[in-house]
Amino acid sequence: MSLQDNIDAAGDALALLRGNNFDVRGAFAYPAEHTNWREEQRAWTTTAVLFNQTFHMLDLYISGPDVVRLLSDTAINSFANFRAGIAKQYVAVNDEGQLIGDAIVVALSETEVNVVGREWALEWLQYVAQKGGYDVQIIAEPPTRGSGGKRFYRWELEGPAAAAILADAADGEVEHIKFFHTGKVSIAGHEVWALNHTMGGVPGQEYSGYEFFGPAEHEDDVIGAIVKAGASHGMLRGGARSYLSAGAESGWLGPCTVAAIYTQDSMREYREWLPTETWQNISVGVSTGSFHPERVEDYYVTPWDYGFGRIARFDHEFIGRAALEELAKRPPRQKVWLVWEAADTERILVESELGHGETPKPLPWPSDLGRDQILVGDRLVGVTGFHGYTVNLGGWVSLASVDTELAVDGTEVEILWGDWDGGKSNILVPEHTQTRIRARVSVASPVA
Incomplete structure (x- = not known):
């Protein structure tokens, strides 16, 4: 059974999606609030807030000699200078230049990456890798409700005190980490990856956020040290309600994506490849709101709708390039x-x-x-x-x-x-x- 089978059984893609509408608030394995969501929001602009990001996203670990070629062939942005220590946004489109999804890619080494995000882009990556004969190996870790099963813990430290907290928690001196680059830090005797990026954002400050990740068995020691260091800086723990609201400031629309895969003949093989239980059965919010079109195609968007057009680069061949070049002349x-x-x-x-x-x-x-x-x-x-x-x-x-x-x-x-x-x-x-x-x-x- 496949996604295409589900579409056929429902009558059409729109009927399937509206019959499986999902309340995103149920996706998180941690409390809705640790203190209260207003104070947690305020903390990321005045002190710092610590979010657990371990469980609610899909993780892909892709390794092998064709890793960069796979990413480059499927992404609108360039991977020409991608190497260990760098992270990138990954944005994929279909042949018509319509958005499939986005994710974050972190280079763990010259031949291994960790791709993190919602399922839309990551399932597409798995399909292209398999059907295209790329010399890669993929390990997929699906979202969980906090019952383990993840190679890495993943936490976000956000706010103007983030750098000071990191310095206090670290075992030694912390080297400068550029924005959207990674560095390794020793915390509680364990090696920790630190990615410099931001969710909410502190205007004018480079060090506004870090994403920490490392082997799951080290999580309690590392996060315990960060919590202890954060106490003197007024750091708060963040819950699901404040975490979800960060998009109001950062502008990330990724969770709203209706992947542009449901109707094109060119995507039928992909729909037949996707299993029955795929998250592509679900699209958040298509049953609610005043926008209620009669065609699923009316939910499709281009990268510019979600602010991704600025990262498109036409220095490489990729799926959807010709259509995207035309759209770039006048994004609708x-x-x-x-x-x-x-x-x-x-x-x-x-x-x-x-x-x-x-x-x-x-x-x-x-x-x-x-x-x-x-x-x-x-x-x-x-x-x-x-x-x-x-x-x-x-x-x-x-x-x-x-x-x-x-x-x-x-x-x-x-x-x-x-x-x-x-x-x-x-x-x-x-x-x-x-x-x-x-x-x-x-x-x-x-x-x-």
Whole structure:
């Protein structure tokens, strides 16, 4: 049995996806909050917060002489100078230049990489490696609910105190690690990989975050040392609610992807290769929100919709290159932030919580993956993928893709807020009426 079998049984891909809608909040093996999500959000801009990232993502370990060739042949970005000590975003598209998914690739050595992310891009990598005859070996570690089964622990230390905490936790001097590079640090007598990158972001600070990983059997010693070092710096532990809300500041739309694989004849063999239980049976948020198209193709996006167009490089041959080169001349849509009008936010908050009768959809504190229509008048000009609030923003924002000509700071639009059927098919929210939220476009994170 395969994904294609599931699509055939459901009638079409859209029926399958809407029948298997997934609440992403159930994907995490650790507490929703350690203190409270507002203080955890504040910590990544004032002190530091420590997140456990070990269990909720798929890990691939790919080794062999064709590792870099496999990545280069399937990624829109260049791997020409990829080597040990470097990490890269990995973005894959189909033959038509539409997004399949993204992930993070870390070079563990000259011939082994760790690819981490959601399933969309990683399953595609496995398929191409197998069907293309690449000389590689792949070990896949699926997401778990915290029951082990992972080669590496993986934690994120985020905030302006991250460098000082690392220095205090380390056994010796810590060498400078460039952004999106890795270095090795000794903590509690164990060798630890440290990747310099950020989730939320501290504007103007290079050292705003580290991702730590190493052998699972060393986890308690290493994380214990980091927690001890962080105590004097005011570090907090972060839970799932604050972790999920970080996208409001970082702008990452990866979890919202509907991989562009469900309808093309050229993708049929891939759909037949994917097993019945694949996560490609599930797409987050396609049953909720005011955007409710009749074709699954209307959920497909290009790399520019998610902010990945800037990393495309045409210095190598890759799947989808010809189509992407044409799209690059005039991308139809661009990723933006939509900053909600405070008066509309307050109105929805009061009416949904204190009103009677027909009331708006409640605000999903602190974040939600939801596809809502973006309108100028009655004209559809884009679609949201994520709504979120952080104390650092001081208000609500949506991550969205809008028509390219509207991707200009200050452009005024409206979000049609509320599910397409008033919540009748969404057990997570009460029934409600749709309303409009005024918003303005920001092409960069408003927290900056």
